[in-house]
Amino acid sequence: MKALPTPPEGETGPVTIYDVAARAGVGIATVSRAMNGSAPVAEATRAKVLAAVEELGFRPSHAGTSLAARTHAANGIVFPDLSGPYYAEVLLGYEETASRLGRSVLVLATHGRPDPDAAVRDLAGRVDGIVLLGRTVPDHVVEALSAFGLPVVVVARPEVAGVDSVRANSVDAARALGEHLAGHDLRKVAFLGSPEESPDVAERWRGVREGLGAHGIEPTVTPCLFDEESGARVAAGLLAVDDRPDALVCANDEIALGAIVAAEQIGLRVGRDIAITGWDDVMAARHARPALTTVRQPMRALGTLAAEVLDQRINATRTTPRHELLATDLVVRDSCGPHP
Amino acid sequence: MKALPTPPEGETGPVTIYDVAARAGVGIATVSRAMNGSAPVAEATRAKVLAAVEELGFRPSHAGTSLAARTHAANGIVFPDLSGPYYAEVLLGYEETASRLGRSVLVLATHGRPDPDAAVRDLAGRVDGIVLLGRTVPDHVVEALSAFGLPVVVVARPEVAGVDSVRANSVDAARALGEHLAGHDLRKVAFLGSPEESPDVAERWRGVREGLGAHGIEPTVTPCLFDEESGARVAAGLLAVDDRPDALVCANDEIALGAIVAAEQIGLRVGRDIAITGWDDVMAARHARPALTTVRQPMRALGTLAAEVLDQRINATRTTPRHELLATDLVVRDSCGPHP
DNA sequence: GGAGGCGTAGGAAGCGCTTTCATGTGGCGA
DNA sequence: TCGCCACATGAAAGCGCTTCCTACGCCTCC
Structure with a gap:
């Protein structure tokens, strides 16, 4: 049984970086550096900070972080529809890989939605990159997103100029x-x-x-x-x-x-x-x-690969488009007749 | 965190509320009010603002909004696993309803993850409420999240004290x-x-x-x-x-x-x-x-209902726990023998 | 005719974080 | 012994938004 962090006496609201800084007797910049390793921090100081973080149960606010760092640590994925086993498997592979890469996943199903384009654009504002499955939005929206600087990967859809793609053959x-x-x-x-x-x-x-x-x-x-x-x-x-x-x-x-x-x-x-x-x-x-x-x-692989391809773009590891084509297997059973 | 690249010379960064305000010849407060209707704005002013928004293609930054308004406009949903048609249907109903209520959806699959509890806690920091399916995390985590003030709904899981639940009978x-x-x-x-x-x-x-x-x-x-x-x-x-x-x-x-x-x-x-x-x-x-x-x-209904129940909690429309039990149907076919 | 009220709008203070810049400290060579 | 330079650290400036508080007309009512 893990002991729950003790909430500060008389304090209201969640623990912030200021609380941690005060507790550790350092400045907020040091707390940030100690937690992210973005700059060297003396070992003794780091220990003090981490102890304070632990004691207060500090969880950095994502909103604050993403505003300051201009990053969301999140990916989007857009489905035409989520019913059927097909897309669920893709999502599973995608989520697994994205989360291994430290990113959360936002899903959007366009099926039956009044304004899919607007929904996708809205999603685009909350993520660092986006995967589009099939014909969820018209090409010009894909191009607009991409031109805007948002990494985009299309899956199960013909290649769009300059946009990464992952498809089954x-x-x-x-x-x-x-x-x-x-x-x-x-x-x-x-x-x-x-x-x-x-x-x-x-x-x-x-x-x-x-x-x-x-x-x-x-x-x-x-x-x-x-x-x-x-x-x-x-x-x-x-x-x-x-x-x-x-x-x-x-x-x-x-x-x-x-x-x-x-x-x-x-x-x-x-x-x-x-x-x-x-x-x-x-x-x-x-x-x-x-x-x-x-x-x-290879539905799961489709999702996994999409997440990896997208991550490379987000991290600017790669700037040239990548187009993946995965092999598919013909599965012969009985419904097509006795095997010749 | 990723180092931010310096925007190229002459490059116009993303459009902010300041750009809109300048273009419309008003203050940023007025832009905010005109867009959200949070306070009365003269009709002529509103028209000017909306025109500027349109011309500039302004999309408010979610990070900024959520930091200032202390809200995420997003819900989380945690699955043990996403494979199989069962959960996909739940997700479909959930996403549809959440999005109708103006909220994005973040998904998390705990299956095969090294530290599910931490992942859920992280998710909790990016959403206004969370739905937990089945036995994804131990009760004490559910209680901790709820005690922290985060609205939680458990689905397909026994009731937890003070936490809303939606189940099939x-x-x-x-x-x-x-x-x-x-x-x-x-x-x-x-x-x-x-x-x-x-x-x-x-x-x-x-x-x-x-x-x-x-x-x-x-x-x-x-x-x-x-x-x-x-x-x-x-x-x-x-x-x-x-x-x-x-x-x-x-x-x-x-x-x-x-x-x-x-x-x-x-x-x-x-x-x-x-x-x-x-x-x-x-x-x-x-x-x-x-x-x-x-x-x-009723898998889809499970998801839909979970989203609605959660929304009531987020909007503080309701403060007493709600426990829903949906009817299920026995479907008799041939595998259990000739019908008596 | 002056005081008060109301509708409208702007200034500015945060929200919680990252990062730059300036500062203080100790170690080191000359 | 002095000056210089890393290194560690804090203060403060944003990031883009909401909202409180104040200001300014203009109208109404004594």
């Missing part, structure tokens, strides 16, 4: 997926998702088309929101026609899981009568029956 | 689950999870025991980490013995999904030879085959 994995599907005996392939909604999805669509195109297959694209219910609805529509697709390539796992339900509802055997694939490899993907063929992304 | 749902299982022809029930690790799990265990006990069934408890791999391993051990359990009641869905895999691996038909239940109703629960019987918690 969607194109290669999508191409591999397309080629894998071409290996099955498929002729009519439909892509479910809205490439124009998300740059990341646009890459998936492009890769899939390239992979299939190499084998003479020309997929179609059908817009679809990124949730299960939409996936089920859109899939039901696609499968209701006579000349239905042999394969549904879905922009994410939620859509695919919804599509599986829709296909089964009209009596199709997924993996035999029809192939269905997802993207993200969420937990449900491997527990679904048939298990979902999908693509695994 | 685990006991009732667990009792309902226990009773439901007793309705199937089960004699030997094993609970997988560590009640002593998490207060929330302790409640689940208690409720299950009560529900089964009412029908003369005495379940056993087997410690288990809260991930899939542990669930599979512990379940495999339990099922390997001759007199194996008829039912595995798992502390969360991950454990249950692992247990399903383990059971199937030794040839058991889940839902017929053995009943398995989870907790949380993650997406994978409804896609698993057999679909998982589980308990749905």
Whole structure:
């Protein structure tokens, strides 16, 4: 059991650097130096100061520090949305690394917000650097922030001039997926998702088309929101026609899981009568029956790397833009049919 | 701390309230009043000020504001861990509501951190209030923060004296689950999870025991980490013995999904030879085959409510502790056997 | 016509910290 | 013995904002 610091008698309000200085019999400048090691302090003095800090339970005010030092010791991260396991993992990696580097993390979800740009700008005023995921704000806002001198890293979004970026290699994995599907005996392939909604999805669509195109297959694209219910609805529509697709390539796992339900509802055997694939490899993907063929992304690593890249910029360790591309894995399971 | 770089010659630093005041031909006090509406300002003056703000693109420094106004306009939230869909939903609800109330959100994950208590205390210094989820820090830290005058709300954790709390009604749902299982022809029930690790799990265990006990069934408890791999391993051990359990009641869905895999691996038909239940109703629960019987918690509402309760404390709208208990739903699917 | 009231606005004092600049001290070489 | 130079330290000047207190018109009311 740790003893709690004794609050000063008769004092009101939190302990300040002045209280510590008085207690240690030194000036406030010395307290600051002793605590931060920003300048040499005699060993005896330092000991006195640290003792006073301990006795009074002194915690420097962040507001004071950040005003004087013009630094926030905090990073921001902006999500389109926080639901789904995808972003949570990114945040986890980001927070872990940022905190290891001594920075707090402020989160902002733009989804359903009246004025995302203003919210991001506000966030920008409280942090030393910011990570933007996907299409949360338009390019001109990204550029404005960056031009203003705020370090910015974009994740899962196409490169913006002069701004660091960290991405998963969607194109290669999508191409591999397309080629894998071409290996099955498929002729009519439909892509479910809205490439124009998300740059990341646009890459998936492009890769899939390239992979299939190499084998003479020309997929179609059908817009679809990124949730299960939409996936089920859109899939039901696609499968209701006579000349239905042999394969549904879905922009994410939620859509695919919804599509599986829709296909089964009209009596199709997924993996035999029809192939269905997802993207993200969420937990449900491997527990679904048939298990979902999908693509695994290094989500946690994305967050970790973003935090590191951002830190280099904040500390001015590096001034040239850095663009990271992380590998992704095609995960073949049963939903795309018996393995040839 | 980082050395501040001298701004290049001719470079205009960030716009301050002085710049705005000069441009509008008024004093800084008037700018402040015009922007915050903290005191009456003549309409003509206000227009001049707002025009200057617009032209200069003035954004008040948060550090300055928070130092002068002794407020941060920010809330903290502390998670044990951020992986899994559970906490992400809570965060989503929390962030949404906090931001609607004009507050930013700082997140902190204590999992795998060398000194969680210190991290929480540090966080406490940058926010106006804090939400603690589960067993992230010991009670004495919660009490210390609260005693220090910082509004604190605990979520998914037993009430702490004088501290607001928001919880899901685990006991009732667990009792309902226990009773439901007793309705199937089960004699030997094993609970997988560590009640002593998490207060929330302790409640689940208690409720299950009560529900089964009412029908003369005495379940056993087997410690288990809260991930899939542990669930599979512990379940495999339990099922390997001759007199194996008829039912595995798992502390969360991950454990249950692992247990399903383990059971199937030794040839058991889940839902017929053995009943398995989870907790949380993650997406994978409804896609698993057999679909998982589980308990749905109002996670998003938990986050939203926590933000509201906290806000009342911060604004001193309320000074008596508030303890919220949200209803949870038993979701019966196929993994616990054919419905009687 | 003078005193008081009211609405408006500016000056200036902090908020708690970092950092510069000036000062005091002791050690050292000449 | 004297002067010089590191070194350690304190006083004080901000950092950008809010807010108290005061000042100044101008109007109203005796």
